[in-house]
Amino acid sequence: MDIPAMRANFAKAAAHGDHAPLWFYSHLFLSHPETRELFPVSMAHQRDRLFAALGQVVARVDDLDTLVPILQQLGRDHRKFGTVAAHYPAVGASLLATLEHFDDEWDDALAASWTEAYELIAQVMVKAADESTDQPPWWDAEVVDHDRRTLDIAVLKLAPRTPVDYLPGQALSVETELRPRLWRWYSPANAPRPDGMLELHVEARDGGPVSTALVRQVQKGDAVRLGPPVGHLALDTGSERDLLLVAGGTGLAPVKAIIDQVARQGPPRRVDLFVGARNEDAFYDRADLRRLAQELPWLTVTLAVSEDKTSSLEHGDIGDVVLRHGPWANRDAYVAGNPATVEDTVTRLHSHGLPMGRIRTEVFAASRPSPTVDGKVTE
Amino acid sequence: MTTSTPTAGDGERLTPDVVRDVRFTHGTMLHPGYTDTEVDAFVDRVSSELDRLTAENTQLREQLQRLEQQLAAAADRPSPSDQAVGILATAQLTADQYVAEAEAFSRQMTSEARLHYEEQLSQAREKAGAIIQAAQEAGVRISSGRSTPEVSAQPATEDLEEQVAYLRAFGQACRTQLRSYLEALLADVETEWGRAHPAALPEPPSGARVPRQLRGAQASFHSNETAADVGDEQPRTGVPAGTGSTATT
DSSP states (O other): OOHHHHHHHHHHHHHTTTTTHHHHHHHHHHHHHGGGGGGGSSOHHHHHHHHHHHHHHHHHOHHHHHHHHHHHHHHHHGGGGTTOOOOOHHHHHHHHHHHHHHHTTOHHHHHHHHHHHHHHHHHHHHHHHHHHHTSSSSEEEEEEEEOOOSSSSSEEEEEESSSSOTTTTBBBBETTSSSSSOOOOEEEESSSOOOOOEEEEEEEETTOOOHHHHHHHTTOOOOEEEEBBBBBOOTTTTTTOOOOEEEEGGGGHHHHHHHHHHHHHHOOOOEEEEEOOOOOOOOOHHHHHHHHHOOOOOEEEEHHHHHHHOOSEESSSSHHHHHOOOOOSEEEEEEEEEEHHHHHHHHHHHTTTTOGEEEEEEEEESSSSSSOOOOOOOO | OOOTTTTTOOOOOOHHHHHHHOOOBBBBSSSSBBBBOOOOOHHHHHHHHHHHHHHHHHHHHHHHHHHHHHHHHHOOOOOOHHHHHHHHHOOOHHHHHHHHHHHHHHHHHHHHHHHHHHHHHHHHHHHHHHHHHHHHHHHHHHHHOTTSSSSHHHHHHHHHHHHHHHHHHHHHHHHHHHHHHHHHHHHHHHHHOOOOOOOSSOOOGGGGGGHHHHHHHHHHHHHHHHHHHHHHHHHOOOOOOHHHHHOOE
């Protein structure tokens, strides 16, 4: 394998920007039409991702310790798209054809290098996919309850046909029949339950194909598919510190899952939950928060509004309100919400003595169709 | 020796059943055991049958290999021509553009509708708040101004309370109406957008037709005809918005 030559060759294709992946997919669909149905109608985002992923692979091809786990995760995650071992040679052939098409100096040596590299990649991905067959490639679930709470937010209750194993705070990718082949990430708002039921909080994003369908069109009885869980907001089970939870918008979901976990598994500790919104109408889960605060003596819930001056709730940005109730320096903090809220809250907490190592965050923004290399599921 | 004789004619094929059912005649007192000649003949027959099977096996293996090579060659289909790839790429870009436009349209509609909703709502709130406050102040003035006769004060307070209740209900109704109006608008956007499924893509043109389609392809992808066709498949539902649903509240 002549790695420098391969990198130079890849750079030539990559220099053509969108044209190279466009050529690749067109070649793939023409030579193997059966692969077309694995992809959504619009391929725009898909194209960005393919060459980004390939670029990462090419950059790390001489660092197998880093590359192999990435490929394994890719292989496992691709099962939910319906990718099978038989698709790999088809993709390899079109990839080689593409690299050849954009390189005038393509030769047999280069072809041999790429063939060898691709076979290695495919082998690692297929093996990882095969080894995870104890898990289904996806879980079929039924929407058993759909509750529009505000104009833009709905709370969905899903009953997976077989239980999904995840950690509270983790995210699952969701696909609805209404938007085939488009997967988006959502955090269940509960810890795994004996009956397997999941609660999702979905905010419709303007122009977002999946979120708007989940909020405004999906109905009770509809089918959705869930992909394997990924995530990083999971509760640090090695710590028994009291908790400070801060949520904005549907960032409430993973935070509720953490409360649920403390309630189910302990260890017992004090938990302070702060939920922020612009006005009172935006508290889409108020009734359930009230119920939790009544049932759980160790839980204190504080709601704060930033814009409605007439409200009887606390006023101010959530980060500000949290500080007023401090000090929090001895807590473990979990912060989830839109990027501005998370950043503001983390900065304030940190400047008031909470070490960064004890602040965990999840940013809720337009979600990525697949996690980045470091596991981020939103952008 | 019964069913079949081990020495049976050369023409007859040796089958597993024949071997299973073979019976040798027992020898005499001088030569105990099976009759040598019969056993020898049978061994000959078995070995020639094995030879034949081995040869056939080799031949079949070669044939299988040939077929596998043919299959691999067939699977390794000729690479689609650059022209074909180009056409599909253009079609894909066109589709991507339509989806992006639909998303942008939906985004714009939704955010404008929300902005409108929030403006109206806050205005209505402010108005209602001001009226309620004015009414309450008037109520306080009247009830504190004990000098005025009870008879006239009582109805005035009741009037005001009634007015306040009315205004509260009015505010609530405004909000409900606005919300259902906005929801109808949003529903309309969603319906217009429709369901997009890769399987719903038109059948690709058969190989033979590709060359003829090449010439017109570029033009037809951008022509208004294509856009009109899409429109026909997903007829506009008209604006089911506001009017109908708000009238009922």
